[in-house]
Amino acid sequence: MVAQSEVAETRCPGTNIRVFAPDNASEARTCAAVLRGIEQLAPCGLAISEPVRLIHSPGPILNDPDCMGALHCDEGRIEMLHPSVLSARLRKALPLSDLDDAALVDFILLHELVHAAVTQMDTGSRVSQLEDEDIAQAISFDALPRAARDKLVSLRGFDRPVRKVELTEDFLWMDPIGFGILAWLHFSTPGNGCAFIARLMNGSSDLFDRRMFDHP
Numbered sequence: 001m002v003a004q005s006e007v008a009e010t011r012c013p014g015t016n017i018r019v020f021a022p023d024n025a026s027e028a029r030t031c032a033a034v035l036r037g038i039e040q041l042a043p044c045g046l047a048i049s050e051p052v053r054l055i056h057s058p059g060p061i062l063n064d065p066d067c068m069g070a071l072h073c074d075e076g077r078i079e080m081l082h083p084s085v086l087s088a089r090l091r092k093a094l095p096l097s098d099l100d101d102a103a104l105v106d107f108i109l110l111h112e113l114v115h116a117a118v119t120q121m122d123t124g125s126r127v128s129q130l131e132d133e134d135i136a137q138a139i140s141f142d143a144l145p146r147a148a149r150d151k152l153v154s155l156r157g158f159d160r161p162v163r164k165v166e167l168t169e170d171f172l173w174m175d176p177i178g179f180g181i182l183a184w185l186h187f188s189t190p191g192n193g194c195a196f197i198a199r200l201m202n203g204s205s206d207l208f209d210r211r212m213f214d215h216p
């Protein structure tokens with residue numbers, strides 16, 4: 001483990017995101033993932049304009065042994081488990097043997113970048129915590145390679161329409177990966193996608209909006 005004082009800080013080019021990484025190689029890798037993540041936010045009109053610091057942590061995060069990453073919004077700080085710990089932990093939760101460790105780390109990074117963008121842009125506090133999580137899960141699952149995601153969806157037996165009653169806080173706490181898959185399935189339903197996210201962001205719809213589900 002590297003002492004905090006030895007950790008280099010760098011600003012990812014063209015962004016407002018500073019990365020604290022133990023060496024140049026992981027700094028470059030993390031910045032490349034940040035830039036890819038920012039590109040993945042753009043189609044849904046999400047962007048990070050305020051400064052964010054990204055820190056790899058030995059954990060535990062938020063005193064939760066299961067937590068892999070978190071956005072401390074009051075401090076503009078994303079805390080993620082160190083990549084070596086994170087990929088092993090995530091591999092247990094997500095049966096995605098086709099993905100390499102870097103792809104698993106990027107999956108969590110994108111999730112946290114979405115939270116940062118939503119938090120910064122939701123100045124009117126229209127987006128509930130559950131909706132924030134729905135958006136982060138939908139976009140990060142959408143960025144997974146299609147074959148890996150399809151496998152996960154069918155492994156969990158979720159290749160069916162999503163019912164409104166399923167995207168709940170209880171289900172999120174009980175089964176965060178299951179919630180993520182359903183959030184993505186709902187997001188990928190024709191007519192939803194970024195348009196649904198825009199409606200959540202501007203407060204014209206919410207996760208309790210029957211019109212957004214074919215199966216209430």
Ligand SMILES: [Zn+2]
Pocket residue numbers: 111115133136
């Ligand atoms: Zn989240």
